[in-house]
Amino acid sequence: MERYDAIVIGGGVTGLAVAYDLASRGLKPLLLERNDLMSGTSGKYHGxxxxxxxxxxxxxxxxxxxxxxxxxxxxxxxxxxxxxxxxxxxxxxxxxxxxxxxxxxxxxxxxxxxxxxxxxxxxxxxxxxxxxxxxxxxxxxYAYRFAISLGLAAKMNGAEIRTYNEVIGLLKEGRRIVGAKVFNKINNSVYEAKADVTVVTAGPWSEKIMCMANVQNVKMxxxxxxxxxxxxxxxxxxxxxxxxxxxxxxxxxxxxxxxxxxxxxxxxxxxxxxxxxxxxxxxxxxxxxxxxxxxxxxxxxxxxxxxxxxSVGEEIDTRKISRRYEIYDHEELHNVEGLLTAIGGKFTTARAMAEAISDLVCKKLGVKKGCKTKETKLPNPVEVLSAEQLRKSGCPESLIRRAFEKKGTIDEELLMNALYVLIASFLW
Ligand SMILES: Cc1cc2nc3c(=O)[nH]c(=O)nc-3n(C[C@H](O)[C@H](O)[C@H](O)COP(=O)(O)OP(=O)(O)OC[C@H]3O[C@@H](n4cnc5c(N)ncnc54)[C@H](O)[C@@H]3O)c2cc1C
Missing domain, CATH: 3.30.9.10 (D-Amino Acid Oxidase, subunit A, domain 2)
Structure with missing residues (x-):
């Protein structure tokens, strides 16, 4: 069975930032996303x-x-x-x-x-x-540029990212979550992956994942x-x-x-x-x-x-609900070990959420490495990827040639957007 330091469930901006942060501290995370990266809230935000x-x-x-x-x-x-x-x-x-x-x-x-x-x-x-x-x-x-840069940084530091891999259950040993049961939508197979810690970054779907661990009382x-x-x-x-x-x-x-x-x-x-x-x-x-x-x-x-x-009590005016974030350690709150959930926050604060979660993961695993993401520049895919790497990944030759041409054409913006999406699809 596959074994990781951490499984991260959900490939929106928060999950990508967590995978990057953990990998940059030397851990081996596996990020599982049920559809395309950013197919949840993060890919449809206000910008x-x-x-x-x-x-x-x-x-x-x-x-x-x-x-x-x-x-x-x-x-x-x-x-x-x-x-x-x-x-x-x-x-x-x-x-x-x-x-x-x-x-x-x-x-x-x-x-x-x-x-x-x-x-x-x-x-x-x-x-x-x-x-x-x-x-x-x-x-x-720009959502996709940021996501692809985070994903690339995560991969360059050793994270594994799997899209079209949906978590359909959590593996339990006593009161500890030890991994996830995953449905691979690409080849229609089910497999299990084990990890010391499982991190839920499934945005609006987080409540569903928490229910898989029998955590019923965190309300969003x-x-x-x-x-x-x-x-x-x-x-x-x-x-x-x-x-x-x-x-x-x-x-x-x-x-x-x-x-x-x-x-x-x-x-x-x-x-x-x-x-x-x-x-x-x-x-x-x-x-x-x-x-x-x-x-x-x-x-x-x-x-x-x-x-x-x-969710805070009975507050029904949604504009009055805070946009701050919280990290739930279910060991302290619900007697379920090895499970953390990130809730709330903004696209703007995803990096900070990831830092807070990764600090907690490291504490649980006894890893002493601190966060580097505050001061490390994220890679720009267009600068970091060589034409050779893109070629190996199966990216079409015509796109590679144009991507590495000098900027300045009126189609530059469209081309760059297309390129970002394509790089994403060829990399994972
Ligand atoms: C209308 C709107 C406008 C906004 N505008 C802004 C803004 O301008 N600025 C700002 O800073 N913030 C904004 N936000 C907030 C921001 O978009 C969110 O806080 C942020 O995108 C949440 O990201 P996330 O990664 O936590 O969740 P998501 O992006 O939703 O990611 C969760 C992922 O988990 C995946 N997933 C779910 N279930 C499973 C499973 N079983 N297995 C595997 N994967 C699973 C989903 O497919 C999804 O990709 C806005 C939010 C909304 C709704």
Missing amino acids: LLHSGARYAVNDPEAAYECAVENKIIKEIAGHCVEDTGGYFVLLDEEEYYDEFKRGCKENQIPIKDVDVGEALREEPNLNPNIKAVVEVQDAVL VLTAGTMAVVPRRLSKRVINKMRIPSDGDIVVPYGNNSIVGTTAYVIEDPDNYTIPPEDAEFLMDEGSAIFPMIKNIGFSRMYSSVRPLI
């Missing part, structure tokens, strides 16, 4: 590397976590980040202005007042009726959110409404598009839910309050994904 400002007033812990990670990710993954900066624009809730600035100051989130006239010159598509503007350090973090609130794509870049910066975090607050410039989001509605099953039909009209109204021209351009498509939030 925002938070500065923390959004949470400064009502969720200071999450604000602080985001502010710290914002700096780190810009440093270690510059090739995945577009450092756009962001504006918070005041439209109507004027009483929030002072509170917002106070919250940012208290949580050490850098902000700068911007004259409205200057902001409108910088961002001419903005609603001309904005009353005040504050600049923050928001940025765009599964909150779906819809985003709408405007097929045009409307601003240089990320634009947020300056108000208590609510639905339809943010427009993110993502490549040549702009993403208007989001909404929040509780669902039961992340594999079986639909986008409420009223979300299109709602996002159109909210988005065009920021950029009136959205009404003329329209949306090219809508998509949605599910937040794996931490």
